[in-house]
Amino acid sequence: DVKVTQSSRYLVKRTGEKVFLECVQDMDHENMFWYRQDPGLGLRLIYFSYDVKMKEKGDIPEGYSVSREKKERFSLILESASTNQTSMYLCASSPGQATREAFFGQGTRLTVV
Amino acid sequence: DAKTTQPPSMDCAEGRAANLPCNHSTISGNEYVYWYRQIHSQGPQYIIHGLKNNETNEMASLIITEDRKSSTLILPHATLRDTAVYYCIPSGAGSYQLTFGKGTKLSVIP
Numbered sequence: 001d002v003k004v005t006q007s008s009r010y011l012v013k014r015t016g017e018k019v020f021l022e023c024v025q026d027m028d029h030e031n032m033f034w035y036r037q038d039p040g041l042g043l044r045l046i047y048f049s050y051d052v053k054m055k056e057k058g059d060i061p062e063g064y065s066v067s068r069e070k071k072e073r074f075s076l077i078l079e080s081a082s083t084n085q086t087s088m089y090l091c092a093s094s095p096g097q098a099t100r101e102a103f104f105g106q107g108t109r110l111t112v113v
Numbered sequence: 114d115a116k117t118t119q120p121p122s123m124d125c126a127e128g129r130a131a132n133l134p135c136n137h138s139t140i141s142g143n144e145y146v147y148w149y150r151q152i153h154s155q156g157p158q159y160i161i162h163g164l165k166n167n168e169t170n171e172m173a174s175l176i177i178t179e180d181r182k183s184s185t186l187i188l189p190h191a192t193l194r195d196t197a198v199y200y201c202i203p204s205g206a207g208s209y210q211l212t213f214g215k216g217t218k219l220s221v222i223p
Contacts, residue, residue, distance in 0.1 A: 033209075042213050042214065042215060045212075048209055058210060090156050090157070100145065100202070101147075101159045104156030105156050
């Protein structure tokens with residue numbers, strides 16, 4: 001089975017801290033994604049990557065950056081966490097270019113206090 | 114990507130077929146229709162996708178109208194574990210991302 005693993009299920013950080021959310025997939029997928037999910041707003045795409053060291057902005061990239069140094073790992077970075085970044089963060093991966101069959105991780109519920 | 118309209122919620126009796134409709138009247142010729150679901154406190158799960166022919170897999174069937182303006186996801190024998198939010202997502206070959214709308218909250222009733 002495809003597995004997308006996010007490093008933490010729950011995380012509590014302080015305002016102003018630098019936060020790293022890690023995601024690893026084990027199926028050699030080219031594409032990886034970071035979404036956030038908030039009540040009433042649904043899932044929104046933050047960043048995605050279609051290859052190592054490549055990244056593209058999604059719908060809400062402000063306040064975030066990403067890193068993809070290896071094919072299997074995609075990191076989301078909050079340079080200076082703020083309370084409005086309290087959310088559920090979901091990582092996903094998918095193969096190739098023509099498919100939208102994405103596999104999601106279990107999510108990281110981040111609380112910024 | 115095309116806009117979609119799904120009912121906000123539906124109920125289905127356990128063991129009966131659940132038929133979830135989606136209207137995507139602005140879908141373009143190269144856009145597939147993808148269906149995902151999200152069970153509470155989990156990440157979304159891919160179910161099925163199609164272009165213009167009906168599709169079936171071990172989870173569900175997808176019926177797409179001939180004009181491709183709407184589709185129906187069918188769960189043939191709904192169980193309590195099928196209680197989830199179901200999303201219908203048109204997506205073209207040129208786009209990497211999936212745009213999730215509000216979906217349909219399906220409640221399977223014992």
